[in-house]
Amino acid sequence: MIQVVSRPEWRAREYRREQIFQLVGALIVLFALTTLVVLLTKILLDGFARLNPEFFTSFPSRRASQAGILPALVGSAYLLLLTAAIAIPIGVGAAVYLEEFAKRNWFARVVEINITNLAGVPSVIYGLLGLQVFVRTLQMERSLLAGACTMALLALPVIITAAREGLRTVPKSLRYGSLALGATQWQTVRYTVLPVAMPSILTGVILALSRVVGETAPLLVVGAVVYISKLPDSLFSSFTVLPVQIYNWTTRPQHAFQENAAAGIIVLLALLLTMNALAIYLRNRYQKRLPI
Amino acid sequence: MPNNTPAAEAGVAYSRAVVQVGVSSRNRRRVRIEERVVRAFLLMCALLGVLTTFAIVFILITESLGFFEKVSLKEFLTDTVWTPTFANKSFGVLPLVTGTLLTSLIAMLLAGPVGMLIAVYLSEYASPRVRRIVKPTLEVLAGIPTVVYGYFALTFLTPLLQRFIPGLEGFNALSAGLVMGIMILPTIASLSEDALYAVPNSLRYASLALGATRFQTVWGVVVPAAMSGVSASFLLGVSRAVGETMIVAIAAGQQPNFTFNPLVAVETMTAYIVRITMGDTPHGSLEYRTIFAVGLLLFLITLALNLTSEAIRQRYKGARV
Numbered sequence: 197m198i199q200v201v202s203r204p205e206w207r208a209r210e211y212r213r214e215q216i217f218q219l220v221g222a223l224i225v226l227f228a229l230t231t232l233v234v235l236l237t238k239i240l241l242d243g244f245a246r247l248n249p250e251f252f253t254s255f256p257s258r259r260a261s262q263a264g265i266l267p268a269l270v271g272s273a274y275l276l277l278l279t280a281a282i283a284i285p286i287g288v289g290a291a292v293y294l295e296e297f298a299k300r301n302w303f304a305r306v307v308e309i310n311i312t313n314l315a316g317v318p319s320v321i322y323g324l325l326g327l328q329v330f331v332r333t334l335q336m337e338r339s340l341l342a343g344a345c346t347m348a349l350l351a352l353p354v355i356i357t358a359a360r361e362g363l364r365t366v367p368k369s370l371r372y373g374s375l376a377l378g379a380t381q382w383q384t385v386r387y388t389v390l391p392v393a394m395p396s397i398l399t400g401v402i403l404a405l406s407r408v409v410g411e412t413a414p415l416l417v418v419g420a421v422v423y424i425s426k427l428p429d430s431l432f433s434s435f436t437v438l439p440v441q442i443y444n445w446t447t448r449p450q451h452a453f454q455e456n457a458a459a460g461i462i463v464l465l466a467l468l469l470t471m472n473a474l475a476i477y478l479r480n481r482y483q484k485r486l487p488i
Numbered sequence: 489m490p491n492n493t494p495a496a497e498a499g500v501a502y503s504r505a506v507v508q509v510g511v512s513s514r515n516r517r518r519v520r521i522e523e524r525v526v527r528a529f530l531l532m533c534a535l536l537g538v539l540t541t542f543a544i545v546f547i548l549i550t551e552s553l554g555f556f557e558k559v560s561l562k563e564f565l566t567d568t569v570w571t572p573t574f575a576n577k578s579f580g581v582l583p584l585v586t587g588t589l590l591t592s593l594i595a596m597l598l599a600g601p602v603g604m605l606i607a608v609y610l611s612e613y614a615s616p617r618v619r620r621i622v623k624p625t626l627e628v629l630a631g632i633p634t635v636v637y638g639y640f641a642l643t644f645l646t647p648l649l650q651r652f653i654p655g656l657e658g659f660n661a662l663s664a665g666l667v668m669g670i671m672i673l674p675t676i677a678s679l680s681e682d683a684l685y686a687v688p689n690s691l692r693y694a695s696l697a698l699g700a701t702r703f704q705t706v707w708g709v710v711v712p713a714a715m716s717g718v719s720a721s722f723l724l725g726v727s728r729a730v731g732e733t734m735i736v737a738i739a740a741g742q743q744p745n746f747t748f749n750p751l752v753a754v755e756t757m758t759a760y761i762v763r764i765t766m767g768d769t770p771h772g773s774l775e776y777r778t779i780f781a782v783g784l785l786l787f788l789i790t791l792a793l794n795l796t797s798e799a800i801r802q803r804y805k806g807a808r809v
Contacts, residue, residue, distance in 0.1 A: 210701045217703055221609030224602055225622055228677075231670055232629055238644050239636070289533030297530060311537050316724075316794035317787065318731025320758045321544060324783045327765065328547040349540050356537070380519060382526045410633025413733035413758065417765040439635045439734075446639045446738055454643055461636050468631065 239465075243458025251459060256423060256441065260452030265460055267424045268441035271340070272409060272467070274428055275437055278344035279351060279408050284401055286348070287355030291397075294356070295363040296385050315353035322350045323417025331418060338419030341431040346418050347408050354407065358400020362393045395478050402475040406468050412439035438464045548787055551780030558774055564781065570744040570755075572778045573764075583744035584782060587661065587754035591736050592729035594665025594750060595672060599725055602669075603676030604718065610677070611684035612706050623678070630674035638738030641667035646739065659741025659753040668735050672725040679724065683717020684710060716800050723797035727790045733758035757786045 254264025298304040326346030336342035366389050374384040390397075420440045428435045438460060445457035556564070559579045567580025606626075610619055645663040650656045656663075687710050695705040711718070733756075741753025742763050755763070761779045769775045 210703065214701060214703050218613060221605055221613055224605045225609055225614075225618070227602070228606060228629065228670075228673060229622070229625055232625060234644070235632070235636075235640050238640065242643070286533045286536060289530045290537065293527075293530035293534040297527060298534070307534050307538060310541050312798060313791065313794060314537055314541060316727060316790060317544065318733070318758065318790055320731070320733045320761050321548075321783055321787055323765070324761065324780060325540070325544050325547060328551065328780075329543060332771065352537060352540070380523050382523050383519070406631070410631075410635070412633065412635045413737075413762060416762050419765070439633055442639065443635050443734065443738065446635070446642060454639075457639055458643075461639060464633065465636070468633070472631070 236465075239458050239461050242455055243460070243462045246455050246459035247462060251456075252463075255425065256444075260448075260450060260456055263445075263453075263456055265438065265441055265463060267427055268436050268438045268460070269463070270427050271420070271424075271435040272437040272439075274340055275344055275347065275415075275435065276405060276409055278340065278431075279347040280401075280405055282344060283348035283351045283355055283405075287352050287401070287404075288359045288397060290352070290356045291359030291363060292385055292390075295360050296389065297381065311353045311356055315357070319350055319411055320413040320417060322346055323414030325349065326414060326418040337432065338421065338434055339432040340428050340435045343415055343418050343420060343435060343437075346414050347411065350411065350414060351404050351408050354404035355401055358404055359397045362397035362400055363389065365396050366392045395481065399475045399479045402471055402478070406471040406475075409467060409471065410439055410464065412443055415440055416443070438467070544787065548780055548784040551777050552784045555774065555777035555781040568746045570746075570760075572775045573767075573769075577774075579778070581757075581782060581785065583746040584755060584757045584760050585785075586746060586748060587736075587740070587744065588730055588756040588758070588786075590661045590748055590750060590754055591665040591668060591740055591756055592726055594662060595668035595729040596722070596726060598666055598669030599673045599676050599729075600722060603673050603721075603725070604680055606673070606677040607680035607684055607718075608706060608711065611681045612702070612710065626674040626677055629670065630678075632671075634671065634732060634734040635738070637667050637671050638664075638735045641735055641739035653751065656751050657741070657753055659739065659743075660751055661740050661754045662750040664736050664738075664740035665750065667739065668729050668732055671732065671735065672728045675728060676721050676725045679721030680714070680718045683714040683721065686717065687713045716803065720797045720800040723793050723800070727793035727797065730793070731758065731786065731790050733762060737762050757782050761786075 250262075251264045252269065253266055254262060255267055256265075257263040294304060294307065298307075323346065326342060326349070330336045330342040330345045331338060334342075336345070370388050370392060371384055374388040375381075379387070415437055419434075420436050421434050424434060424436050442457050442460040442464065445453045445460065448454070564579055564581050566582070567578060568582045569578040569580050570583045571578045606622075610622060614622070641663045642659075645667055646656070646658060646660065649663055653662075691709055691713055692705055695709040696702070700708065736756045737759040740756065740759065742755050742759055743753045744755040744760065745752060747754065760782055764775065764779050
């Protein structure tokens, strides 16, 4: 090696190789950034013209120019709220159990490994699970509730992981202080740990739920419909959501429908952006607030 | 003692609790019961995850058993024609498997090297300023819904590629695979970067002190040392690609062709499940059961990939400490 490097022509070659690699690295990184820019530009160019008020207040239609996303938008909002109502208590509950109550034994390990594996199960499999359990066995039919239950199961592993990370940010001293004063385990969690951990748990939970908003495949399997003539008015109404509507418009051969799809995508991305901004806002506020 | 110490705060919180529950013996019993009830509820929350796993395995196996009563396992795994919805039914799953393999392979051919290079560049070369820009951008790429990627593949990449590749069909494995590669790129880049970043600096210094150049240090020392973490990230990427549904359902077409030609339409296992559930296949029919048989195969493949990835990561974690 020493011999090699000390020869000037070899040293020059090494230097050139270094330069070339730096350039390649920078170009590749640039490629990733460019892809994102191209993707966003393409969608904005395709869909921006369709973003008029009627687009937000109309039902889907056979004519592309009259079709709108009202039921999809309302369906997405209902589905999100319902999923959150089911998944947040259960997810945070499971996280509290694993972090605050469970002993470090084989059982806790099994539960943990299980959650890691659930997070890797393809989403379309959750669709099959929902189809068989909620739609067929529990006879919810192709309803909002069946969709929300399915999405709750899908979101659970992510919510549990996020909530556990939130709970871990609470210093041990707070728990000891509360326990030393005679509070029970649950009182400690309820009045000391959860209030302190809440903002950071919420941040993680919102990020997890933003994945629910963009998820398509399990809802197609569970049976979100595309043509819908009235807004869902109960838990057992049929429903559609934004990504399903976008999927349907994208697969139409007519170009006009693809413009609708692009406009729908803009709305979907705006929604996701809002949720992420909310999560970041909460995170920042929390970082400022904690005095310890 | 200043007023805002943790102990004082806990005290305040506890006195609030005491005000609510009181300390009389009757209330103390109530507290104990509440404690037990809450504990049981929380345990049930944690058990729901285990229950979900059992439910997935249970429904996939029971419905598949109904399918394998009619169709032999041998036909399912070795026949090369998949036409469950035609009059002339044939149940060879291989076309769906090759469709899945082909799109995943294309995705990995893009995401593997590119993700790896991005990881090396960010971990070993880039200035903090570049990292601050690139990492959030990758996170944005990771957060885009897959249906959006599907739209991009179908309406942008396919027409673009058709200009250079004359034989390219409107639906094809190539552009679906490439866009899927972009989708899994952030996973591979960020996990590989974590692995590279965890390599102790002493190794780098030792290599540089021996006279190696930075290039030699990175590829001869740092990357081999991080290899287990990098390969775990690759396996996770493959698992994502195999399970990905919307991109392939939109852009790869929905024809189960037994081919490795990336220029024609293929159907993946995931896309098949979506196509059948969206149609009006009667519940309980053999066609309906096929989606569970295909789902079981898909589940087993992704589970094997995830477990291997996790095992590699665990071992590598142990070796570090």
